[in-house]
Amino acid sequence: MSKFKKKKDGGLAPINTASLPDIVFMLLFFFMVATVMRENTLKVANSLPAANQIEKLDKKSPVSYIYVGKPSDNYAPRYGKEARIQLNDNYADLKDIASFISAERAALREELVNSLTVALKVDRKTNMGVVGDVKHELRKVNALKINYITAASEDTNKAE
Amino acid sequence: MAKRAAPEVNAGSMADIAFLLLIFFLVTTTIEKDSGIPRKLPPIEDVTEPPIIKQKNIFTVLVNKNNDLLVEDEPMEVKDLRAAAVDFLDNNGDRSCSFCKGKKDEKSSDNPDKAVISLKNARETNYETYITIQNELVAAYNQLRNRRALEIGASKGFPNMNFVQMQANKKDVRFNGNKEKLKAVIEQIKKEIPQKLSEIVE
Numbered sequence: 001m002s003k004f005k006k007k008k009d010g011g012l013a014p015i016n017t018a019s020l021p022d023i024v025f026m027l028l029f030f031f032m033v034a035t036v037m038r039e040n041t042l043k044v045a046n047s048l049p050a051a052n053q054i055e056k057l058d059k060k061s062p063v064s065y066i067y068v069g070k071p072s073d074n075y076a077p078r079y080g081k082e083a084r085i086q087l088n089d090n091y092a093d094l095k096d097i098a099s100f101i102s103a104e105r106a107a108l109r110e111e112l113v114n115s116l117t118v119a120l121k122v123d124r125k126t127n128m129g130v131v132g133d134v135k136h137e138l139r140k141v142n143a144l145k146i147n148y149i150t151a152a153s154e155d156t157n158k159a160e
Numbered sequence: 161m162a163k164r165a166a167p168e169v170n171a172g173s174m175a176d177i178a179f180l181l182l183i184f185f186l187v188t189t190t191i192e193k194d195s196g197i198p199r200k201l202p203p204i205e206d207v208t209e210p211p212i213i214k215q216k217n218i219f220t221v222l223v224n225k226n227n228d229l230l231v232e233d234e235p236m237e238v239k240d241l242r243a244a245a246v247d248f249l250d251n252n253g254d255r256s257c258s259f260c261k262g263k264k265d266e267k268s269s270d271n272p273d274k275a276v277i278s279l280k281n282a283r284e285t286n287y288e289t290y291i292t293i294q295n296e297l298v299a300a301y302n303q304l305r306n307r308r309a310l311e312i313g314a315s316k317g318f319p320n321m322n323f324v325q326m327q328a329n330k331k332d333v334r335f336n337g338n339k340e341k342l343k344a345v346i347e348q349i350k351k352e353i354p355q356k357l358s359e360i361v362e
Contacts, residue, residue: 013168022178030185049288051295053302057194058331119194122287129283131290132361139201149196150291157239157296 044069044086049124050153057147061115064104064143066097068130069123083126085134097137117145197294202358217269219248219277223293225284238292245300249275249353259308259352272304272353280360301355308349316345323349 044067057063067086071079085092087100105113118138122131138146221241222230229236231244251268252260260272269275277297281290306322313321318337321329326346329335335342 011165013166016168019178026178026182029182034185049291051197051291053197053295053298054195055198055327056331057196059193063194117198119196124286124288124291126287127283128281128285128287128290131287132281132283135201136361139204142203144201144203145198146201147194147196147198148291148294149194150295152195155299157242157299 041089042067042086043072043075043089043091044084045072045123045125046121047124048121048149048151051148051150052153052155054150054152057117057119057149061117062104062108062112063117063119063147064101065119065121066100066134067121068126068134070125083123083130085130094133094137097134098141101138101141101143115145116143117147118143119147119149121149197291197298199294213274213276214270216253216267217274217276219245219269219275221277221279221293221297223279223281223285223289225282227286227289229293238289238296241293241296242300242303245277245297246303248277249300249304251275259311276356276358278358278360297357298355301353301357304353305349308353309345312348313345317341318345 046067046069068083069086070076070081070083071091079091085094085097087096092100101116101118105116108116120131120134135146138144220230220232224230229238229241231241236244247262248269249272250260250262252262252264252271253266253268254270255264257271257273262268279293279297302324306324309318309321309323309326313319313326318326318341323346326342329337330339330342330346
C-alpha cells in the first residue's frame, strides 16, 4: 500500500487555476469592446476599391447601408454571377430601394430624416450600370446624401 | 523517492497581468470607422431648359466600357487627370480670380466659379475605375483648396493649416480653436472654389 502512495507524492503539483477567471474575463471584455456589431450578414462579394480623398462617415447622422456586388460563392449557384443589391439581410431588386429608404426614414426621429446618409458599399468589380440605377432610385426618393465607402490608400500622385 | 514535488507557482499576480493586458488593449484598440467619398445627388426636377454654359467652361471626362479615359476629346492616363483638372480649374481665363496661378488661356475656363467638370461613364465601366476617377477629381479640388487655405488661413488665425486639415478640425471635438471662425474660412474657400462636378446619366 505504501508503495503506491509514495509514487503519487512524486507527481506534478496541480496547476493553480485561480487566475483562470481573470483571463476569461479579460478576453470577454476585450471582445466586448473591440467588436463592431455587424448589422447585416453579407451575401454579396464586397471588396471595396481604394481611394485617398476620403472623409470619415459621420456617425452622428443616421446611415443606411446598401451593398452591391456579385453573390458570394455559396450563393452563386442559386443566384448567378450578375451583381445584385443587398438591403438588410436579403437580396433585393431596384424597386425595393424606395421602400427600404422609407422604412429607414420611418425609424428615425423627425429632425434627422433629412440628414440620412446612404452609404454605398459596392464591390470593386461591379459595373457602373447597377450603381447608376441605384443612384437613380435614390434620387427618386430624394435620398441625396450618399457616400461611396472605400478603403484608404496612400496618395501616390501628389503634385505639391 | 528521488523525485521532489515541483514547487507551486505563485499565481497571485496573474490577475494583475490580466488587467494590464486588458487595459493595454482597451487603450490601443480603435473601432474601425467607415470612410469614403461623400457625394450629393442632384434632385429630380423638371428642367425645361438646361443652364447655358460656355463650352470652354466645361471639362469633359468620358470613361468607356474598357475603362479608357477621354478627357477633352484626348485620350489620357488616370495619373495625368489630376494635373489636367487643376490646370483647367486654375486657368483664370477672364482674369477675375485673384488667387489663381493658371495660364490665363482664353480657350480654357473663365474662373474656378464658372468651371464645371462633367463626368460621363458607360454602364459597363468598372466601379473601381469610377472611384479612382472621382478620387482624382476630388483631389484636384482639394489641391486648389489647400493652396487657398494656406494663403488666407494665416490672416484668419489658422496658419499652416490646409483645407483638409481645417475640415478635419471642424469635426474634431478636441480642436481647441475658434470653430465659428474656422467654419467661416471653410465656407469662404468652398465659395471661391466650388465643387461643380456634374455626372451625365444616359
